[in-house]
Amino acid sequence: MKVLNLYAGIGGNRKLWKDVEVTAVENDPQIAEVYKQFFPDDEVVVGDAHEYLMEHFQDYDFIWSSPPCQSHSKTNFFLKGQGIFRYPDMKLYQEILFLQYFFKGKYVVENVQGYYKPLVEPQKMGRHYFWANFKIPEVKIDYVQIGTMNRNASKEAQRKAIIREAQIPELTDLHGLDLTGIKLKNKRQVLRNCVYPEVGLIILEEVR
DSSP states (O other), X not given: OEEEEESOTTXXXXXXXXXXXXXXXXXXXXXXXHHHHHOTTSEEEESOHHHHHHHHGXXXXXXXEOOXXXXXXXXXXXXXXXXXXXXXXXXXXXXXXXXXXXOXXXXXXXXXXXXXXXXXXXXXXXXXXXXXXXXXXXXXXXXXXXXSOOTTSOHHHHHHHHHHHOOHHHHHHHHXXXXXXXXXXXXXXXXXXXXXXXXXXXHHHHHO
């Protein structure tokens, strides 16, 4: 199976995939280099994932896209209190609609649950929205209890706080991706951006 992994980061979603031929696209050269270290057998393209999709989508059996989530996330509620405003990046919906109408294989577009009602109805798993042309399993991911959370909070509240409050050691344990000794800016944010590997595996297994 030929897989296109767009906005690949350091490969959280891809970590548990086996027996697939992966092309990863990441626009940050430093992050792309780390991806290469973790997955040396993958083809890694340093470039614009949005443009690469348009030019190469017909070459793949399965496409995973995780466009940047910052302009869609609920963090924007907090930013407006600081006088910071930004448009939601419509590349997310451009890719959803493009894949829906023009791609003949299987695809999934992943993003965080946002601050607004989605313009195209997604499926949900954990903290993620998924737009796909197949059924996303209704699996409850039991995240390890990590981070600096209030232990008196409800289990659900603790789960929601995991990614937001966890520090590098906890995120390393959660994703199984160790950045120790690797020169990389803002390691915590890079790890926070990772899709939990088990989620990536669950979805790939639905595609096979």
